[in-house]
Amino acid sequence: MDETSAFQLILSGDPQLLAIVKLSLAVTLAATLIAGVLGLSLGACLALTQFPGRQGLVIALNALMGLPPVVVGLLVFLALSRSGPLGFLGLLFTPQAMIIAQTILITPIIAALSRQVIEDFWAEYKDEFTAMDVPGAMRVRALLWDARFSLVTILLAGFGRAAAEVGAVMIVGGNIEGFTRVMTTSIALETSKGDLPLAISLGIILIAIMFCVNALAWGVRQWSVRHAG
Amino acid sequence: MKAYALAIALGAFAFAASPAVAQQQSIVVASTTSTQDSGLFGHILPLFKTASGIDVKVVAQGTGQALETGRRGDADVVFVHAKPQEEKFVADGYGVKRFNVMYNDFVLIGPKSDPAKVRGGKDIIAALKSVQASAAPFVSRGDKSGTHSAELALWKAAGLDPASAKAPWYREIGQGMGAALNTSGAMGAYVLSDRATWLSFKNKDALELLVEGDARLFNQYGIILVNPARHPSVKVTAGQAFIDWIISKPGQDSINGYKINGAQLFFANADNAAR
Amino acid sequence: MQDKRTDKNAAPQPLLRLCNASLRYGVVDVLQDVCLEISAGGPVILMGPNGSGKTSLLKLMMGLAAPSSGDVDCARSQVSFVFQKSVMLRRSVAANVAFALQAAGLPANDKAVRAALDRVGLSHLAQRPARRLSGGEQQRLALARALSRNPAILFLDEPTASLDPAQTKAVEDIVQASAAMGVKIVMSTHDIGQARRLGSEVLFLAHGRLVERAPAASFFNKPESPEAQRFLAGELVISQEALS
Numbered sequence: 001m002d003e004t005s006a007f008q009l010i011l012s013g014d015p016q017l018l019a020i021v022k023l024s025l026a027v028t029l030a031a032t033l034i035a036g037v038l039g040l041s042l043g044a045c046l047a048l049t050q051f052p053g054r055q056g057l058v059i060a061l062n063a064l065m066g067l068p069p070v071v072v073g074l075l076v077f078l079a080l081s082r083s084g085p086l087g088f089l090g091l092l093f094t095p096q097a098m099i100i101a102q103t104i105l106i107t108p109i110i111a112a113l114s115r116q117v118i119e120d121f122w123a124e125y126k127d128e129f130t131a132m133d134v135p136g137a138m139r140v141r142a143l144l145w146d147a148r149f150s151l152v153t154i155l156l157a158g159f160g161r162a163a164a165e166v167g168a169v170m171i172v173g174g175n176i177e178g179f180t181r182v183m184t185t186s187i188a189l190e191t192s193k194g195d196l197p198l199a200i201s202l203g204i205i206l207i208a209i210m211f212c213v214n215a216l217a218w219g220v221r222q223w224s225v226r227h228a229g
Numbered sequence: 230m231k232a233y234a235l236a237i238a239l240g241a242f243a244f245a246a247s248p249a250v251a252q253q254q255s256i257v258v259a260s261t262t263s264t265q266d267s268g269l270f271g272h273i274l275p276l277f278k279t280a281s282g283i284d285v286k287v288v289a290q291g292t293g294q295a296l297e298t299g300r301r302g303d304a305d306v307v308f309v310h311a312k313p314q315e316e317k318f319v320a321d322g323y324g325v326k327r328f329n330v331m332y333n334d335f336v337l338i339g340p341k342s343d344p345a346k347v348r349g350g351k352d353i354i355a356a357l358k359s360v361q362a363s364a365a366p367f368v369s370r371g372d373k374s375g376t377h378s379a380e381l382a383l384w385k386a387a388g389l390d391p392a393s394a395k396a397p398w399y400r401e402i403g404q405g406m407g408a409a410l411n412t413s414g415a416m417g418a419y420v421l422s423d424r425a426t427w428l429s430f431k432n433k434d435a436l437e438l439l440v441e442g443d444a445r446l447f448n449q450y451g452i453i454l455v456n457p458a459r460h461p462s463v464k465v466t467a468g469q470a471f472i473d474w475i476i477s478k479p480g481q482d483s484i485n486g487y488k489i490n491g492a493q494l495f496f497a498n499a500d501n502a503a504r
Numbered sequence: 505m506q507d508k509r510t511d512k513n514a515a516p517q518p519l520l521r522l523c524n525a526s527l528r529y530g531v532v533d534v535l536q537d538v539c540l541e542i543s544a545g546g547p548v549i550l551m552g553p554n555g556s557g558k559t560s561l562l563k564l565m566m567g568l569a570a571p572s573s574g575d576v577d578c579a580r581s582q583v584s585f586v587f588q589k590s591v592m593l594r595r596s597v598a599a600n601v602a603f604a605l606q607a608a609g610l611p612a613n614d615k616a617v618r619a620a621l622d623r624v625g626l627s628h629l630a631q632r633p634a635r636r637l638s639g640g641e642q643q644r645l646a647l648a649r650a651l652s653r654n655p656a657i658l659f660l661d662e663p664t665a666s667l668d669p670a671q672t673k674a675v676e677d678i679v680q681a682s683a684a685m686g687v688k689i690v691m692s693t694h695d696i697g698q699a700r701r702l703g704s705e706v707l708f709l710a711h712g713r714l715v716e717r718a719p720a721a722s723f724f725n726k727p728e729s730p731e732a733q734r735f736l737a738g739e740l741v742i743s744q745e746a747l748s
Contacts, residue, residue: 082302082462092303093257124591130568131585134607146594174288192407193266194432
C-alpha cells in the first residue's frame with residue numbers, strides 16, 4: 001500500500017477499516033461510560049464524605065492515575081484466562097475483555113479528578129446548601145450537574161487515555177483480525193510488518209477522530225454554557 | 230439521575246452487544262507473528278471459513294507465548310514453529326497430538342554494507358562466526374519465539390554463546406519479527422528472520438538477504454489441538470476440523486498457493502497430504 | 505402559618521432563643537455569652553464594628569455554626585439565609601428557585617417559581633443563566649430562593665454590602681415588603697442609613713458581646729452603651745484583640 005492508502009481506504013469506505021474504527025469507538029465509549037459511572041460515584045463519595053482512611057484512599061487513587069496499561073492488561077489477562085479465577089466467563093480475547101481493561105485503566109483517573117472538582121464545588125456551595133437544607137442525595141446530584149462542564153472534560157480525558165492505549169488491549173484482546181483489532185493495535189501491527197506509511201496514516205486517522213470527538217464536546221459545552229451558565 | 234441511569238444502560242448494552250459475534254462457531258488459534266505478519270492467514274482462513282463455516286480467531290504471538298496461551302487454555306489450537314518445544318507441550322499433556330503442516334526457512338538478513346562480509350554464503354555457521362569476529366551489531370528476538378530458539382541453536386552449533394557472554398554487539402530486543410527487522414534496519418544490524426516475514430516486510434530499505442540455503446536453516450511448522458482433558462473449554466470439534474483441513478489436500482494446496490510477487494512463502498509438508 | 509404571624513394580638517412567642525451561647529475558634533472568642541430571644545415583629549438590625557461577631561451570630565442563629573457552649577433553640581425548617589455574596593447555581597434563574605423549592609420539600613412547579621420571581625421582580629430574566637446576572641440581580645434571586653421556603657425568619661448578612669444605591673434600594677424594597685407580609689427579618693449591616701430605613705429594633709455587638717438591644721428610634725437618638733455612642737458618632741471602635 002502506498003502512502004495515501006489508509007485515507008483512500010477510509011474515503012472509499014473500506015469495510016475492514018471502518019469496522020476497526022467502529023470497534024475502537026465502541027470499546028472505548030463503553031469503557032468510558034462504565035468508568036464514568038463508577039469513577040464519578042467514587043469521586044463524589046470521596047469528596048462529600050469523611051471516614052477513617054479516606055486520605056489514604058485519595059492518595060492511592062491519585063497514584064493509580066499513573067497505572068501502566070501493560071500492568072492492567074496483564075492483571076486482566078491473568079484474571080480472565082481459562083486458568084484464572086474468571087476463566088469460566090470465557091471473556092479473554094473478546095471486545096468485552098478490552099472494555100474491562102480500559103475501564104480499570106481510566107476509572108481511577110475519572111474518580112481522582114472528579115473528586116477534586118466536586119470537592120472544590122462543595123467548598124463553594126456548602127454554606128448555601130446547608131442554609132437551604134438540601135437533602136444528601138439532592139446535594140450530590142446538584143454538585144454533579146453544576147460541575148458538569150468540568151466533569152465532561154474529565155470524561156474526555158478518560159476517553160482519550162482509553163482510546164490511545166495499546167498495551168492492555170493487545171494483551172487481553174489478542175489483536176484478532178475482524179474481532180478485537182482496534183486502531184492502536186492495528187498501528188502496532190502495521191509497524192511490525194514494516195508498513196510504516198500505513199501505520200502513520202492510521203495514526204493520523206486516530207488523531208483526527210480524537211480531534212473530532214473533542215471538537216464536538218467543545219461545541220456542546222459552548223452551546224450549553226451560553227444557555228445554562 | 231436519568232443521565233446516570235442512561236449511562237449505565239448504555240455501558241451495559243455496549244458491553245453485551247458483541248457476544249452476538251462470539252456465539253457463532255469460532256475457535257481461537259494461538260500462532261506466531263510470522264504466519265500472521267506474512268499474510269498467510271489472510272489467504273487461507275477465508276478458504277477454511279467457506280469450507281467449514283468456522284471462524285478462526287488468530288492471536289499472533291511468539292511461539293513461546295503461543296504455547297503458554299495454549300497451556301493456560303486460552304486457545305483451542307496452537308500453530309507454531311519450534312519442534313522441541315511443541316513435543317514437550319504434547320508430552321506434558323497440554324496438547325493432544327502434533328502434526329507437521331509446512332515449512333519454510335530462516336535467512337540471515339543484514340545491512341547492505343555487510344561489515345562481516347557474509348554476503349552470498351551458504352554456511353550459516355561460518356556466517357555467524359564472521360559476524361561475531363567483526364563485532365557488527367546483531368539483533369536477537371530475545372522473546373522465546375520459534376525464531377529465537379532457532380537462532381540460539383545456531384549459535385550453539387557455532388560454538389558461540391553471545392547471549393550469556395553479554396557481548397555488546399548482541400542486542401536482545403524481546404519483540405516480534407517485524408519489530409526486530411525494523412530495529413535491525415535502524416541500527417545496521419544482522420538478524421535471523423523467517424523467509425515469509427522477510428518477503429512480506431515492507432521497510433527493507435537498508436537491509437538485504439545475505440545468507441540462505443543452509444539445511445540447518447530449515448523451519449518446520451506444527452499444529453496441535455489443546456488437550457480438552459486439561460481444559461474442558463477447548464472446542465474440540467471445531468479445532469480438530471481446522472487441523473484436519475489444514476493437513477488435508479485443500480488446506481495444503483492453499484498454503485502452497487500463497488505467494489508474494491510470485492515467490493512462495495511456505496511449503497506444505499503434512500505427513501498425510503499426499504493422499 | 506401566615507395568619508399566625510400577622511396576628512398582632514397573639515402573645516409573641518419567641519421564634520428563636522439563644523442562651524449563654526459562645527463561639528470559639530481555637531483560642532479566639534468570637535462570641536461570648538449571648539442571651540437573646542427573637543419574637544415576631546418588625547425587622548431586627550444587627551450592628552457593630554467589623555469583627556464584632558455579626559456574621560458569626562447570624563450563623564449561630566441559623567444553625568450554620570454550632571455553639572462552643574450554651575444553647576441555640578431554633579426550628580431550622582422555618583428559617584432562610586441570604587449571604588453577603590450568594591452562590592448562584594450554574595443553571596437558569598428559574599431553575600435556581602425551583603431548586604430551593606425542591607430542597608424545602610415544596611412543589612417546584614412553574615406557578616410557584618413564577619410567584620417567587622415576581623416577588624423580587626426577576627420574572628423577565630427567568631430563563632437567563634443565574635451566573636450572568638448583575639450583583640444586585642443575584643442578591644434578588646438569592647432573596648427569591650430564600651423567601652420561596654416561606655420562612656418564619658429571614659436572616660440576611662450584609663446583603664447590600666457590594667451593591668450600588670439603585671440595587672440596594674431594590675433589595676431593601678423586597679426586605680420591607682417581606683416584613684410587611686409577616687416574615688421576621690434579622691439582618692446585619694454596617695450601613696447606618698440602611699439600619700435607620702429598615703430597622704424597628706437594633707442589636708448592637710462589640711467584641712463578641714451583645715452590648716445593647718433597643719428599639720431603633722431610641723437607639724439612634726440616644727444610644728446607651730459607650731461603644732454604640734462612639735460607633736454612631738463615626739469613631740473607630742477597635743476590637744480588644746487588635747489592641748492587645
